[in-house]
Amino acid sequence: MADLPYATCPYNKTHRILVLRMPQHVLKCQKSYMGPPLKTCKYNAAHRVLDMERHLTECREFKNFMDVENYWRSFECRKPKTSYDE
Template identity: 40%
Template sequence: MANNKYAVGPVNYDKYITCPYDSAHRILPIRISKHLIKCSGNPKLIRCPFNVTHVFSAAAMKDHVIECPDRSSLERYKMPDSLPPAEPRANKFEVETEEDWDVEPPAKTYNPKKYCEEAMVIVNPQGIPPAARREFRERERKRFLENNKF
């Protein structure tokens, strides 16, 4: 048996969040929303209307709703003109060019059925009865013999 040794770094507990329902639970920020669904056992705690990962008591929720950092996204959605944009708007500019991507290319269209009839391609007919398959194979044999390919 091979002796595999794996090096494991120390756990960085600074990145973890404490569960609002049970202080013994330590969760990564990425997994907090899923954990809160599983662990929602205390009916006295209320979830923030702006972010479901914010859970507080009823008294603390009144203050939190006023100061919630995620509230600005709702305010910006309700009144997009009265608030400054979240990100600076990109400069609108046009590049002048002679290329037109809407024009069809000068190439011919490809018809696979026509190509298979003209070239020496062996086709396996699907979904036809055995008698029609025999006739198809016989026609293909004659076509190949006429073109001296086999």
């Protein structure tokens, strides 16, 4: 288990949780949280942050999403015209 990745709980910085258990932990820990409201990342629901704009500059899931979107957009531009398009 020493090689499994750990992350810090966004609601309680003393909690170190296995990344694969973080979604369940966040839901449980959110119930007893008394600080400022945290926003949920659209690309990974386990990400809870105060400043979403700053978070998106660092979020790996957001970057992966944008790479995939750009990949498919590049195909849209390259489609040959068909007789229906004219």
